[in-house]
Amino acid sequence: MMKRRSFIKKGTTVASLLGLSTSTLHAINLTSKDKNTATHNYKMNFAPHLGMFKHHAGKDPIDQLNFMADLGFTAYEDNGMKKRTVELQEKMSQTMVKRNITMGVFVAHKIDWKTPSLTSGKINIRNKFLSDIKESVEVAKRVNAKWITVVPGHVDLKQDINYQTAHVIETLKQASSILEPHGITMVLEPLNFYNHPGQFLSDSPQAYQICKAVNSPSCKILFDIYHQQIQEGNLIPNINKTWDExxxxxxxxxxxxxxxxxxxINYKNIFKHIHNKGFKGVLGMEHGNSIDGIAGEKAIIKAYKETSNF
Known part of the structure:
Protein backbone atom coordinates (compact mmCIF):
# COMPACT_ATOMS: atom_id res chain seq x y z
CA MET A 1 0.00 0.00 0.00
CA MET A 2 2.79 2.44 0.89
CA LYS A 3 4.56 1.76 -2.40
CA ARG A 4 1.37 2.52 -4.31
CA ARG A 5 0.79 5.76 -2.38
CA SER A 6 4.40 6.77 -3.02
CA PHE A 7 3.96 6.14 -6.76
CA ILE A 8 0.76 8.19 -6.92
CA LYS A 9 2.38 11.06 -4.98
CA LYS A 10 5.47 11.07 -7.21
CA GLY A 11 3.29 10.79 -10.32
CA THR A 12 1.17 13.76 -9.28
CA THR A 13 4.31 15.83 -8.68
CA VAL A 14 5.69 14.93 -12.09
CA ALA A 15 2.36 15.75 -13.73
CA SER A 16 2.37 19.16 -12.06
CA LEU A 17 5.91 19.91 -13.19
CA LEU A 18 5.12 18.91 -16.77
CA GLY A 19 1.81 20.77 -16.82
CA LEU A 20 -0.16 17.56 -17.22
CA SER A 21 -3.35 16.48 -15.49
CA THR A 22 -3.19 13.45 -13.23
CA SER A 23 -5.59 11.73 -15.63
CA THR A 24 -3.18 12.41 -18.49
CA LEU A 25 -0.33 10.91 -16.50
CA HIS A 26 -2.51 7.91 -15.69
CA ALA A 27 -3.31 7.47 -19.39
CA ILE A 28 0.39 7.64 -20.26
CA ASN A 29 1.18 5.03 -17.63
CA LEU A 30 -1.59 2.75 -18.93
CA THR A 31 -0.50 3.28 -22.51
CA SER A 32 2.96 1.97 -21.73
CA LYS A 33 1.32 -1.26 -20.59
CA ASP A 34 -1.75 -1.63 -22.80
CA LYS A 35 -2.09 -0.59 -26.43
CA ASN A 36 -5.90 -0.38 -26.00
CA THR A 37 -5.54 2.89 -24.09
CA ALA A 38 -3.14 4.53 -26.54
CA THR A 39 -4.18 7.82 -28.13
CA HIS A 40 -6.02 7.23 -31.40
CA ASN A 41 -6.77 9.52 -34.32
CA TYR A 42 -10.48 8.91 -34.87
CA LYS A 43 -11.91 9.85 -38.25
CA MET A 44 -15.17 11.05 -36.69
CA ASN A 45 -16.21 13.18 -33.74
CA PHE A 46 -17.32 10.48 -31.31
CA ALA A 47 -18.63 11.92 -28.04
CA PRO A 48 -18.38 9.93 -24.79
CA HIS A 49 -20.24 10.99 -21.64
CA LEU A 50 -19.38 11.21 -17.96
CA GLY A 51 -19.07 7.83 -16.29
CA MET A 52 -18.04 5.98 -19.44
CA PHE A 53 -14.37 5.93 -18.35
CA LYS A 54 -14.73 6.50 -14.61
CA HIS A 55 -12.64 3.44 -13.68
CA HIS A 56 -9.68 4.87 -15.57
CA ALA A 57 -10.16 8.58 -14.92
CA GLY A 58 -11.93 8.70 -11.55
CA LYS A 59 -15.11 10.53 -10.59
CA ASP A 60 -14.01 14.12 -11.20
CA PRO A 61 -15.66 15.49 -14.40
CA ILE A 62 -12.57 17.48 -15.38
CA ASP A 63 -10.33 14.43 -15.07
CA GLN A 64 -12.81 12.45 -17.14
CA LEU A 65 -12.81 15.08 -19.89
CA ASN A 66 -9.03 15.10 -19.93
CA PHE A 67 -8.93 11.33 -20.14
CA MET A 68 -11.33 11.36 -23.10
CA ALA A 69 -9.05 13.84 -24.87
CA ASP A 70 -6.01 11.73 -23.99
CA LEU A 71 -7.66 8.80 -25.75
CA GLY A 72 -8.21 10.88 -28.88
CA PHE A 73 -11.93 11.62 -28.58
CA THR A 74 -12.73 15.06 -29.99
CA ALA A 75 -16.28 15.58 -28.70
CA TYR A 76 -18.37 15.15 -25.54
CA GLU A 77 -22.09 15.04 -24.82
CA ASP A 78 -23.91 15.51 -21.56
CA ASN A 79 -27.69 15.06 -21.29
CA GLY A 80 -27.60 16.47 -17.78
CA MET A 81 -25.39 19.51 -18.41
CA LYS A 82 -28.26 21.91 -17.75
CA LYS A 83 -28.59 20.58 -14.18
CA ARG A 84 -24.93 21.10 -13.31
CA THR A 85 -23.80 24.14 -11.33
CA VAL A 86 -22.71 27.22 -13.24
CA GLU A 87 -19.25 26.86 -11.70
CA LEU A 88 -18.88 23.30 -12.99
CA GLN A 89 -20.29 24.23 -16.41
CA GLU A 90 -17.66 26.95 -16.71
CA LYS A 91 -14.84 24.64 -15.63
CA MET A 92 -15.93 21.97 -18.07
CA SER A 93 -16.21 24.54 -20.84
CA GLN A 94 -12.70 25.82 -20.17
CA THR A 95 -11.35 22.27 -20.23
CA MET A 96 -13.11 21.47 -23.50
CA VAL A 97 -11.71 24.60 -25.13
CA LYS A 98 -8.21 23.81 -23.87
CA ARG A 99 -8.38 20.20 -25.06
CA ASN A 100 -10.12 20.90 -28.41
CA ILE A 101 -13.27 19.00 -27.43
CA THR A 102 -16.52 19.90 -29.21
CA MET A 103 -19.52 20.09 -26.91
CA GLY A 104 -22.40 17.92 -28.11
CA VAL A 105 -26.02 17.87 -26.99
CA PHE A 106 -27.66 18.36 -23.65
CA VAL A 107 -31.39 17.97 -22.94
CA ALA A 108 -33.06 21.36 -23.33
CA HIS A 109 -36.28 20.92 -21.39
CA LYS A 110 -38.19 18.77 -18.95
CA ILE A 111 -39.61 15.81 -20.86
CA ASP A 112 -43.03 14.53 -19.93
CA TRP A 113 -42.91 10.79 -20.47
CA LYS A 114 -46.51 9.96 -19.49
CA THR A 115 -48.85 12.83 -20.29
CA PRO A 116 -49.27 15.01 -23.42
CA SER A 117 -47.04 18.07 -23.59
CA LEU A 118 -46.24 19.80 -26.88
CA THR A 119 -48.85 17.62 -28.58
CA SER A 120 -51.62 19.07 -26.42
CA GLY A 121 -51.55 22.56 -27.89
CA LYS A 122 -52.08 24.05 -24.44
CA ILE A 123 -50.64 27.54 -24.21
CA ASN A 124 -49.33 27.20 -20.66
CA ILE A 125 -47.38 24.05 -21.62
CA ARG A 126 -46.04 25.76 -24.73
CA ASN A 127 -44.93 28.79 -22.74
CA LYS A 128 -43.14 26.62 -20.19
CA PHE A 129 -41.30 24.84 -23.00
CA LEU A 130 -40.28 28.13 -24.58
CA SER A 131 -39.05 29.33 -21.19
CA ASP A 132 -36.93 26.19 -20.93
CA ILE A 133 -35.51 26.89 -24.37
CA LYS A 134 -34.53 30.43 -23.33
CA GLU A 135 -32.77 29.03 -20.26
CA SER A 136 -31.00 26.49 -22.44
CA VAL A 137 -29.64 29.25 -24.66
CA GLU A 138 -27.74 30.64 -21.69
CA VAL A 139 -26.35 27.21 -20.80
CA ALA A 140 -25.41 26.54 -24.42
CA LYS A 141 -23.52 29.82 -24.64
CA ARG A 142 -21.72 29.03 -21.40
CA VAL A 143 -20.49 25.61 -22.58
CA ASN A 144 -20.14 26.43 -26.31
CA ALA A 145 -22.92 24.01 -27.29
CA LYS A 146 -24.45 24.25 -30.77
CA TRP A 147 -27.06 21.48 -30.35
CA ILE A 148 -29.75 20.85 -27.74
CA THR A 149 -32.05 17.83 -27.55
CA VAL A 150 -35.83 18.22 -27.76
CA VAL A 151 -38.46 15.49 -27.33
CA PRO A 152 -42.07 16.60 -28.06
CA GLY A 153 -43.46 14.22 -25.45
CA HIS A 154 -46.34 11.78 -25.12
CA VAL A 155 -49.19 11.42 -27.60
CA ASP A 156 -52.54 12.99 -26.81
CA LEU A 157 -55.07 10.17 -27.19
CA LYS A 158 -57.94 12.65 -27.23
CA GLN A 159 -56.73 14.41 -30.37
CA ASP A 160 -56.28 13.38 -33.97
CA ILE A 161 -52.60 12.88 -34.82
CA ASN A 162 -52.74 15.66 -37.40
CA TYR A 163 -53.86 18.23 -34.84
CA GLN A 164 -51.07 17.08 -32.55
CA THR A 165 -48.57 17.49 -35.36
CA ALA A 166 -49.81 21.01 -36.02
CA HIS A 167 -49.40 21.90 -32.33
CA VAL A 168 -45.85 20.54 -32.26
CA ILE A 169 -44.87 22.37 -35.43
CA GLU A 170 -46.20 25.70 -34.15
CA THR A 171 -44.34 25.34 -30.85
CA LEU A 172 -41.09 24.41 -32.62
CA LYS A 173 -41.43 27.40 -34.95
CA GLN A 174 -41.61 29.69 -31.93
CA ALA A 175 -38.66 27.93 -30.33
CA SER A 176 -36.66 28.30 -33.54
CA SER A 177 -37.16 32.04 -33.50
CA ILE A 178 -35.53 32.07 -30.06
CA LEU A 179 -32.59 29.89 -31.14
CA GLU A 180 -31.79 31.25 -34.60
CA PRO A 181 -30.09 34.50 -33.47
CA HIS A 182 -27.67 32.42 -31.37
CA GLY A 183 -26.83 29.82 -34.01
CA ILE A 184 -28.15 27.02 -31.81
CA THR A 185 -29.98 24.01 -33.23
CA MET A 186 -32.56 21.95 -31.39
CA VAL A 187 -32.38 18.38 -32.59
CA LEU A 188 -35.58 16.34 -32.46
CA GLU A 189 -35.07 12.79 -31.25
CA PRO A 190 -37.45 10.06 -32.42
CA LEU A 191 -37.73 7.37 -29.73
CA ASN A 192 -38.54 3.69 -30.20
CA PHE A 193 -41.84 2.17 -29.08
CA TYR A 194 -40.19 -0.58 -27.04
CA ASN A 195 -38.22 1.57 -24.58
CA HIS A 196 -40.46 4.64 -24.74
CA PRO A 197 -44.04 3.54 -25.46
CA GLY A 198 -46.51 6.29 -26.22
CA GLN A 199 -44.07 8.94 -27.39
CA PHE A 200 -45.36 11.15 -30.20
CA LEU A 201 -42.13 11.29 -32.18
CA SER A 202 -40.92 7.82 -33.14
CA ASP A 203 -40.02 7.67 -36.84
CA SER A 204 -37.36 9.36 -38.93
CA PRO A 205 -39.84 10.20 -41.76
CA GLN A 206 -42.10 11.83 -39.16
CA ALA A 207 -39.19 13.92 -37.84
CA TYR A 208 -38.27 14.81 -41.41
CA GLN A 209 -41.81 16.02 -42.14
CA ILE A 210 -41.86 18.18 -39.01
CA CYS A 211 -38.46 19.74 -39.72
CA LYS A 212 -39.51 20.56 -43.27
CA ALA A 213 -42.66 22.22 -41.93
CA VAL A 214 -40.79 24.25 -39.31
CA ASN A 215 -38.30 25.22 -42.02
CA SER A 216 -35.54 26.56 -39.79
CA PRO A 217 -31.80 25.91 -39.43
CA SER A 218 -32.52 25.71 -35.69
CA CYS A 219 -34.80 22.65 -35.99
CA LYS A 220 -33.18 19.46 -37.24
CA ILE A 221 -33.10 15.70 -36.57
CA LEU A 222 -31.14 13.78 -33.98
CA PHE A 223 -30.87 10.38 -35.68
CA ASP A 224 -30.34 7.90 -32.85
CA ILE A 225 -29.20 4.73 -34.60
CA TYR A 226 -30.18 2.53 -31.65
CA HIS A 227 -33.75 3.85 -31.49
CA GLN A 228 -34.24 3.70 -35.24
CA GLN A 229 -32.91 0.16 -35.54
CA ILE A 230 -35.71 -0.94 -33.18
CA GLN A 231 -38.37 1.36 -34.57
CA GLU A 232 -37.89 1.04 -38.31
CA GLY A 233 -34.61 -0.62 -39.30
CA ASN A 234 -33.53 0.03 -42.90
CA LEU A 235 -30.94 2.34 -41.38
CA ILE A 236 -28.77 3.48 -44.28
CA PRO A 237 -31.70 4.12 -46.66
CA ASN A 238 -33.51 6.12 -43.96
CA ILE A 239 -30.35 8.08 -43.19
CA ASN A 240 -30.11 8.91 -46.90
CA LYS A 241 -33.74 9.98 -47.17
CA THR A 242 -33.56 12.29 -44.13
CA TRP A 243 -29.96 13.40 -44.67
CA ASP A 244 -30.56 17.09 -45.35
CA GLU A 245 -32.38 17.45 -42.02
CA ILE A 265 -25.96 -3.37 -36.05
CA ASN A 266 -23.11 -3.23 -38.58
CA TYR A 267 -21.59 -0.04 -37.23
CA LYS A 268 -18.47 -0.22 -39.37
CA ASN A 269 -20.58 0.07 -42.52
CA ILE A 270 -22.80 2.76 -41.01
CA PHE A 271 -19.87 4.88 -39.81
CA LYS A 272 -18.19 4.51 -43.20
CA HIS A 273 -21.39 5.57 -44.94
CA ILE A 274 -21.90 8.64 -42.73
CA HIS A 275 -18.23 9.58 -43.07
CA ASN A 276 -18.27 9.21 -46.87
CA LYS A 277 -21.34 11.46 -47.08
CA GLY A 278 -19.22 14.20 -45.52
CA PHE A 279 -20.69 14.40 -42.03
CA LYS A 280 -18.47 16.61 -39.85
CA GLY A 281 -20.70 16.82 -36.79
CA VAL A 282 -20.88 14.91 -33.52
CA LEU A 283 -21.84 11.27 -32.96
CA GLY A 284 -22.90 10.86 -29.35
CA MET A 285 -21.97 7.63 -27.59
CA GLU A 286 -25.31 7.41 -25.78
CA HIS A 287 -24.97 3.84 -24.59
CA GLY A 288 -23.79 1.77 -21.68
CA ASN A 289 -20.71 -0.38 -21.16
CA SER A 290 -21.36 -4.04 -21.89
CA ILE A 291 -18.72 -5.09 -19.35
CA ASP A 292 -18.14 -3.56 -15.91
CA GLY A 293 -14.90 -1.98 -14.74
CA ILE A 294 -11.59 -1.36 -16.48
CA ALA A 295 -12.16 -4.26 -18.88
CA GLY A 296 -15.43 -2.76 -20.07
CA GLU A 297 -13.84 0.62 -20.73
CA LYS A 298 -11.06 -0.99 -22.74
CA ALA A 299 -13.73 -2.89 -24.68
CA ILE A 300 -15.39 0.39 -25.66
CA ILE A 301 -12.10 1.87 -26.87
CA LYS A 302 -11.37 -1.29 -28.87
CA ALA A 303 -14.86 -1.27 -30.41
CA TYR A 304 -14.59 2.31 -31.65
CA LYS A 305 -11.13 1.76 -33.07
CA GLU A 306 -12.36 -1.31 -34.95
CA THR A 307 -15.62 0.15 -36.28
CA SER A 308 -14.03 3.41 -37.44
CA ASN A 309 -11.16 1.64 -39.20
CA PHE A 310 -12.24 1.89 -42.84
Missing part, protein backbone atom coordinates in the same frame (compact mmCIF):
# COMPACT_ATOMS: atom_id res chain seq x y z
CA UNK A 246 -29.96 15.43 -39.84
CA UNK A 247 -27.70 17.53 -37.62
CA UNK A 248 -26.60 14.96 -35.04
CA UNK A 249 -26.25 11.21 -34.57
CA UNK A 250 -26.32 9.04 -31.46
CA UNK A 251 -24.97 5.52 -31.12
CA UNK A 252 -25.95 2.32 -29.33
CA UNK A 253 -26.04 -1.28 -30.45
CA UNK A 254 -29.14 -3.45 -30.26
CA UNK A 255 -30.08 -5.42 -28.25
CA UNK A 256 -28.62 -4.05 -25.03
CA UNK A 257 -27.88 -0.42 -25.93
CA UNK A 258 -24.15 -0.89 -25.43
CA UNK A 259 -21.08 -0.15 -27.52
CA UNK A 260 -20.80 -1.11 -31.20
CA UNK A 261 -19.93 -4.78 -31.93
CA UNK A 262 -22.09 -6.03 -29.03
CA UNK A 263 -25.31 -6.38 -31.04
CA UNK A 264 -26.77 -6.75 -34.51
Missing amino acids: IAYFQIGDNPGRNEPTTGE
Whole structure:
Protein backbone atom coordinates (compact mmCIF):
# COMPACT_ATOMS: atom_id res chain seq x y z
CA MET A 1 0.00 0.00 0.00
CA MET A 2 2.79 2.44 0.89
CA LYS A 3 4.56 1.76 -2.40
CA ARG A 4 1.37 2.52 -4.31
CA ARG A 5 0.79 5.76 -2.38
CA SER A 6 4.40 6.77 -3.02
CA PHE A 7 3.96 6.14 -6.76
CA ILE A 8 0.76 8.19 -6.92
CA LYS A 9 2.38 11.06 -4.98
CA LYS A 10 5.47 11.07 -7.21
CA GLY A 11 3.29 10.79 -10.32
CA THR A 12 1.17 13.76 -9.28
CA THR A 13 4.31 15.83 -8.68
CA VAL A 14 5.69 14.93 -12.09
CA ALA A 15 2.36 15.75 -13.73
CA SER A 16 2.37 19.16 -12.06
CA LEU A 17 5.91 19.91 -13.19
CA LEU A 18 5.12 18.91 -16.77
CA GLY A 19 1.81 20.77 -16.82
CA LEU A 20 -0.16 17.56 -17.22
CA SER A 21 -3.35 16.48 -15.49
CA THR A 22 -3.19 13.45 -13.23
CA SER A 23 -5.59 11.73 -15.63
CA THR A 24 -3.18 12.41 -18.49
CA LEU A 25 -0.33 10.91 -16.50
CA HIS A 26 -2.51 7.91 -15.69
CA ALA A 27 -3.31 7.47 -19.39
CA ILE A 28 0.39 7.64 -20.26
CA ASN A 29 1.18 5.03 -17.63
CA LEU A 30 -1.59 2.75 -18.93
CA THR A 31 -0.50 3.28 -22.51
CA SER A 32 2.96 1.97 -21.73
CA LYS A 33 1.32 -1.26 -20.59
CA ASP A 34 -1.75 -1.63 -22.80
CA LYS A 35 -2.09 -0.59 -26.43
CA ASN A 36 -5.90 -0.38 -26.00
CA THR A 37 -5.54 2.89 -24.09
CA ALA A 38 -3.14 4.53 -26.54
CA THR A 39 -4.18 7.82 -28.13
CA HIS A 40 -6.02 7.23 -31.40
CA ASN A 41 -6.77 9.52 -34.32
CA TYR A 42 -10.48 8.91 -34.87
CA LYS A 43 -11.91 9.85 -38.25
CA MET A 44 -15.17 11.05 -36.69
CA ASN A 45 -16.21 13.18 -33.74
CA PHE A 46 -17.32 10.48 -31.31
CA ALA A 47 -18.63 11.92 -28.04
CA PRO A 48 -18.38 9.93 -24.79
CA HIS A 49 -20.24 10.99 -21.64
CA LEU A 50 -19.38 11.21 -17.96
CA GLY A 51 -19.07 7.83 -16.29
CA MET A 52 -18.04 5.98 -19.44
CA PHE A 53 -14.37 5.93 -18.35
CA LYS A 54 -14.73 6.50 -14.61
CA HIS A 55 -12.64 3.44 -13.68
CA HIS A 56 -9.68 4.87 -15.57
CA ALA A 57 -10.16 8.58 -14.92
CA GLY A 58 -11.93 8.70 -11.55
CA LYS A 59 -15.11 10.53 -10.59
CA ASP A 60 -14.01 14.12 -11.20
CA PRO A 61 -15.66 15.49 -14.40
CA ILE A 62 -12.57 17.48 -15.38
CA ASP A 63 -10.33 14.43 -15.07
CA GLN A 64 -12.81 12.45 -17.14
CA LEU A 65 -12.81 15.08 -19.89
CA ASN A 66 -9.03 15.10 -19.93
CA PHE A 67 -8.93 11.33 -20.14
CA MET A 68 -11.33 11.36 -23.10
CA ALA A 69 -9.05 13.84 -24.87
CA ASP A 70 -6.01 11.73 -23.99
CA LEU A 71 -7.66 8.80 -25.75
CA GLY A 72 -8.21 10.88 -28.88
CA PHE A 73 -11.93 11.62 -28.58
CA THR A 74 -12.73 15.06 -29.99
CA ALA A 75 -16.28 15.58 -28.70
CA TYR A 76 -18.37 15.15 -25.54
CA GLU A 77 -22.09 15.04 -24.82
CA ASP A 78 -23.91 15.51 -21.56
CA ASN A 79 -27.69 15.06 -21.29
CA GLY A 80 -27.60 16.47 -17.78
CA MET A 81 -25.39 19.51 -18.41
CA LYS A 82 -28.26 21.91 -17.75
CA LYS A 83 -28.59 20.58 -14.18
CA ARG A 84 -24.93 21.10 -13.31
CA THR A 85 -23.80 24.14 -11.33
CA VAL A 86 -22.71 27.22 -13.24
CA GLU A 87 -19.25 26.86 -11.70
CA LEU A 88 -18.88 23.30 -12.99
CA GLN A 89 -20.29 24.23 -16.41
CA GLU A 90 -17.66 26.95 -16.71
CA LYS A 91 -14.84 24.64 -15.63
CA MET A 92 -15.93 21.97 -18.07
CA SER A 93 -16.21 24.54 -20.84
CA GLN A 94 -12.70 25.82 -20.17
CA THR A 95 -11.35 22.27 -20.23
CA MET A 96 -13.11 21.47 -23.50
CA VAL A 97 -11.71 24.60 -25.13
CA LYS A 98 -8.21 23.81 -23.87
CA ARG A 99 -8.38 20.20 -25.06
CA ASN A 100 -10.12 20.90 -28.41
CA ILE A 101 -13.27 19.00 -27.43
CA THR A 102 -16.52 19.90 -29.21
CA MET A 103 -19.52 20.09 -26.91
CA GLY A 104 -22.40 17.92 -28.11
CA VAL A 105 -26.02 17.87 -26.99
CA PHE A 106 -27.66 18.36 -23.65
CA VAL A 107 -31.39 17.97 -22.94
CA ALA A 108 -33.06 21.36 -23.33
CA HIS A 109 -36.28 20.92 -21.39
CA LYS A 110 -38.19 18.77 -18.95
CA ILE A 111 -39.61 15.81 -20.86
CA ASP A 112 -43.03 14.53 -19.93
CA TRP A 113 -42.91 10.79 -20.47
CA LYS A 114 -46.51 9.96 -19.49
CA THR A 115 -48.85 12.83 -20.29
CA PRO A 116 -49.27 15.01 -23.42
CA SER A 117 -47.04 18.07 -23.59
CA LEU A 118 -46.24 19.80 -26.88
CA THR A 119 -48.85 17.62 -28.58
CA SER A 120 -51.62 19.07 -26.42
CA GLY A 121 -51.55 22.56 -27.89
CA LYS A 122 -52.08 24.05 -24.44
CA ILE A 123 -50.64 27.54 -24.21
CA ASN A 124 -49.33 27.20 -20.66
CA ILE A 125 -47.38 24.05 -21.62
CA ARG A 126 -46.04 25.76 -24.73
CA ASN A 127 -44.93 28.79 -22.74
CA LYS A 128 -43.14 26.62 -20.19
CA PHE A 129 -41.30 24.84 -23.00
CA LEU A 130 -40.28 28.13 -24.58
CA SER A 131 -39.05 29.33 -21.19
CA ASP A 132 -36.93 26.19 -20.93
CA ILE A 133 -35.51 26.89 -24.37
CA LYS A 134 -34.53 30.43 -23.33
CA GLU A 135 -32.77 29.03 -20.26
CA SER A 136 -31.00 26.49 -22.44
CA VAL A 137 -29.64 29.25 -24.66
CA GLU A 138 -27.74 30.64 -21.69
CA VAL A 139 -26.35 27.21 -20.80
CA ALA A 140 -25.41 26.54 -24.42
CA LYS A 141 -23.52 29.82 -24.64
CA ARG A 142 -21.72 29.03 -21.40
CA VAL A 143 -20.49 25.61 -22.58
CA ASN A 144 -20.14 26.43 -26.31
CA ALA A 145 -22.92 24.01 -27.29
CA LYS A 146 -24.45 24.25 -30.77
CA TRP A 147 -27.06 21.48 -30.35
CA ILE A 148 -29.75 20.85 -27.74
CA THR A 149 -32.05 17.83 -27.55
CA VAL A 150 -35.83 18.22 -27.76
CA VAL A 151 -38.46 15.49 -27.33
CA PRO A 152 -42.07 16.60 -28.06
CA GLY A 153 -43.46 14.22 -25.45
CA HIS A 154 -46.34 11.78 -25.12
CA VAL A 155 -49.19 11.42 -27.60
CA ASP A 156 -52.54 12.99 -26.81
CA LEU A 157 -55.07 10.17 -27.19
CA LYS A 158 -57.94 12.65 -27.23
CA GLN A 159 -56.73 14.41 -30.37
CA ASP A 160 -56.28 13.38 -33.97
CA ILE A 161 -52.60 12.88 -34.82
CA ASN A 162 -52.74 15.66 -37.40
CA TYR A 163 -53.86 18.23 -34.84
CA GLN A 164 -51.07 17.08 -32.55
CA THR A 165 -48.57 17.49 -35.36
CA ALA A 166 -49.81 21.01 -36.02
CA HIS A 167 -49.40 21.90 -32.33
CA VAL A 168 -45.85 20.54 -32.26
CA ILE A 169 -44.87 22.37 -35.43
CA GLU A 170 -46.20 25.70 -34.15
CA THR A 171 -44.34 25.34 -30.85
CA LEU A 172 -41.09 24.41 -32.62
CA LYS A 173 -41.43 27.40 -34.95
CA GLN A 174 -41.61 29.69 -31.93
CA ALA A 175 -38.66 27.93 -30.33
CA SER A 176 -36.66 28.30 -33.54
CA SER A 177 -37.16 32.04 -33.50
CA ILE A 178 -35.53 32.07 -30.06
CA LEU A 179 -32.59 29.89 -31.14
CA GLU A 180 -31.79 31.25 -34.60
CA PRO A 181 -30.09 34.50 -33.47
CA HIS A 182 -27.67 32.42 -31.37
CA GLY A 183 -26.83 29.82 -34.01
CA ILE A 184 -28.15 27.02 -31.81
CA THR A 185 -29.98 24.01 -33.23
CA MET A 186 -32.56 21.95 -31.39
CA VAL A 187 -32.38 18.38 -32.59
CA LEU A 188 -35.58 16.34 -32.46
CA GLU A 189 -35.07 12.79 -31.25
CA PRO A 190 -37.45 10.06 -32.42
CA LEU A 191 -37.73 7.37 -29.73
CA ASN A 192 -38.54 3.69 -30.20
CA PHE A 193 -41.84 2.17 -29.08
CA TYR A 194 -40.19 -0.58 -27.04
CA ASN A 195 -38.22 1.57 -24.58
CA HIS A 196 -40.46 4.64 -24.74
CA PRO A 197 -44.04 3.54 -25.46
CA GLY A 198 -46.51 6.29 -26.22
CA GLN A 199 -44.07 8.94 -27.39
CA PHE A 200 -45.36 11.15 -30.20
CA LEU A 201 -42.13 11.29 -32.18
CA SER A 202 -40.92 7.82 -33.14
CA ASP A 203 -40.02 7.67 -36.84
CA SER A 204 -37.36 9.36 -38.93
CA PRO A 205 -39.84 10.20 -41.76
CA GLN A 206 -42.10 11.83 -39.16
CA ALA A 207 -39.19 13.92 -37.84
CA TYR A 208 -38.27 14.81 -41.41
CA GLN A 209 -41.81 16.02 -42.14
CA ILE A 210 -41.86 18.18 -39.01
CA CYS A 211 -38.46 19.74 -39.72
CA LYS A 212 -39.51 20.56 -43.27
CA ALA A 213 -42.66 22.22 -41.93
CA VAL A 214 -40.79 24.25 -39.31
CA ASN A 215 -38.30 25.22 -42.02
CA SER A 216 -35.54 26.56 -39.79
CA PRO A 217 -31.80 25.91 -39.43
CA SER A 218 -32.52 25.71 -35.69
CA CYS A 219 -34.80 22.65 -35.99
CA LYS A 220 -33.18 19.46 -37.24
CA ILE A 221 -33.10 15.70 -36.57
CA LEU A 222 -31.14 13.78 -33.98
CA PHE A 223 -30.87 10.38 -35.68
CA ASP A 224 -30.34 7.90 -32.85
CA ILE A 225 -29.20 4.73 -34.60
CA TYR A 226 -30.18 2.53 -31.65
CA HIS A 227 -33.75 3.85 -31.49
CA GLN A 228 -34.24 3.70 -35.24
CA GLN A 229 -32.91 0.16 -35.54
CA ILE A 230 -35.71 -0.94 -33.18
CA GLN A 231 -38.37 1.36 -34.57
CA GLU A 232 -37.89 1.04 -38.31
CA GLY A 233 -34.61 -0.62 -39.30
CA ASN A 234 -33.53 0.03 -42.90
CA LEU A 235 -30.94 2.34 -41.38
CA ILE A 236 -28.77 3.48 -44.28
CA PRO A 237 -31.70 4.12 -46.66
CA ASN A 238 -33.51 6.12 -43.96
CA ILE A 239 -30.35 8.08 -43.19
CA ASN A 240 -30.11 8.91 -46.90
CA LYS A 241 -33.74 9.98 -47.17
CA THR A 242 -33.56 12.29 -44.13
CA TRP A 243 -29.96 13.40 -44.67
CA ASP A 244 -30.56 17.09 -45.35
CA GLU A 245 -32.38 17.45 -42.02
CA ILE A 246 -29.96 15.43 -39.84
CA ALA A 247 -27.70 17.53 -37.62
CA TYR A 248 -26.60 14.96 -35.04
CA PHE A 249 -26.25 11.21 -34.57
CA GLN A 250 -26.32 9.04 -31.46
CA ILE A 251 -24.97 5.52 -31.12
CA GLY A 252 -25.95 2.32 -29.33
CA ASP A 253 -26.04 -1.28 -30.45
CA ASN A 254 -29.14 -3.45 -30.26
CA PRO A 255 -30.08 -5.42 -28.25
CA GLY A 256 -28.62 -4.05 -25.03
CA ARG A 257 -27.88 -0.42 -25.93
CA ASN A 258 -24.15 -0.89 -25.43
CA GLU A 259 -21.08 -0.15 -27.52
CA PRO A 260 -20.80 -1.11 -31.20
CA THR A 261 -19.93 -4.78 -31.93
CA THR A 262 -22.09 -6.03 -29.03
CA GLY A 263 -25.31 -6.38 -31.04
CA GLU A 264 -26.77 -6.75 -34.51
CA ILE A 265 -25.96 -3.37 -36.05
CA ASN A 266 -23.11 -3.23 -38.58
CA TYR A 267 -21.59 -0.04 -37.23
CA LYS A 268 -18.47 -0.22 -39.37
CA ASN A 269 -20.58 0.07 -42.52
CA ILE A 270 -22.80 2.76 -41.01
CA PHE A 271 -19.87 4.88 -39.81
CA LYS A 272 -18.19 4.51 -43.20
CA HIS A 273 -21.39 5.57 -44.94
CA ILE A 274 -21.90 8.64 -42.73
CA HIS A 275 -18.23 9.58 -43.07
CA ASN A 276 -18.27 9.21 -46.87
CA LYS A 277 -21.34 11.46 -47.08
CA GLY A 278 -19.22 14.20 -45.52
CA PHE A 279 -20.69 14.40 -42.03
CA LYS A 280 -18.47 16.61 -39.85
CA GLY A 281 -20.70 16.82 -36.79
CA VAL A 282 -20.88 14.91 -33.52
CA LEU A 283 -21.84 11.27 -32.96
CA GLY A 284 -22.90 10.86 -29.35
CA MET A 285 -21.97 7.63 -27.59
CA GLU A 286 -25.31 7.41 -25.78
CA HIS A 287 -24.97 3.84 -24.59
CA GLY A 288 -23.79 1.77 -21.68
CA ASN A 289 -20.71 -0.38 -21.16
CA SER A 290 -21.36 -4.04 -21.89
CA ILE A 291 -18.72 -5.09 -19.35
CA ASP A 292 -18.14 -3.56 -15.91
CA GLY A 293 -14.90 -1.98 -14.74
CA ILE A 294 -11.59 -1.36 -16.48
CA ALA A 295 -12.16 -4.26 -18.88
CA GLY A 296 -15.43 -2.76 -20.07
CA GLU A 297 -13.84 0.62 -20.73
CA LYS A 298 -11.06 -0.99 -22.74
CA ALA A 299 -13.73 -2.89 -24.68
CA ILE A 300 -15.39 0.39 -25.66
CA ILE A 301 -12.10 1.87 -26.87
CA LYS A 302 -11.37 -1.29 -28.87
CA ALA A 303 -14.86 -1.27 -30.41
CA TYR A 304 -14.59 2.31 -31.65
CA LYS A 305 -11.13 1.76 -33.07
CA GLU A 306 -12.36 -1.31 -34.95
CA THR A 307 -15.62 0.15 -36.28
CA SER A 308 -14.03 3.41 -37.44
CA ASN A 309 -11.16 1.64 -39.20
CA PHE A 310 -12.24 1.89 -42.84
